[in-house]
Amino acid sequence: MIFNLARLRVKELAEALGVDSPEIIATCALLKIPASSPLTSLSIEQSKEIIDYIQQINSKQNE
DSSP states (O other): OOOOSSEEEHHHHHHHHTSOHHHHHHHHHHTTOOOOSTTOEEEHHHHHHHHHHHHHHHHHHTO
16 A cells, blocks of 8 residues: 555545544544544644554553
8 A cells, every 4th residue: 555655544544554434533533633534634743643542542452
């Protein structure tokens, strides 16, 4: 999979993380990142913040 180096769409991030786009959008709402659809573009910094949050949630669920 090839990603745009400057921006990443919600649906691309969801696919890479193996989650649904609505889960990414819900995470964006929690983190106060503006995203309203799977086609919303995210910056690399926003994507990293979302990835970190989802990894924290997943690690807590596995405990």
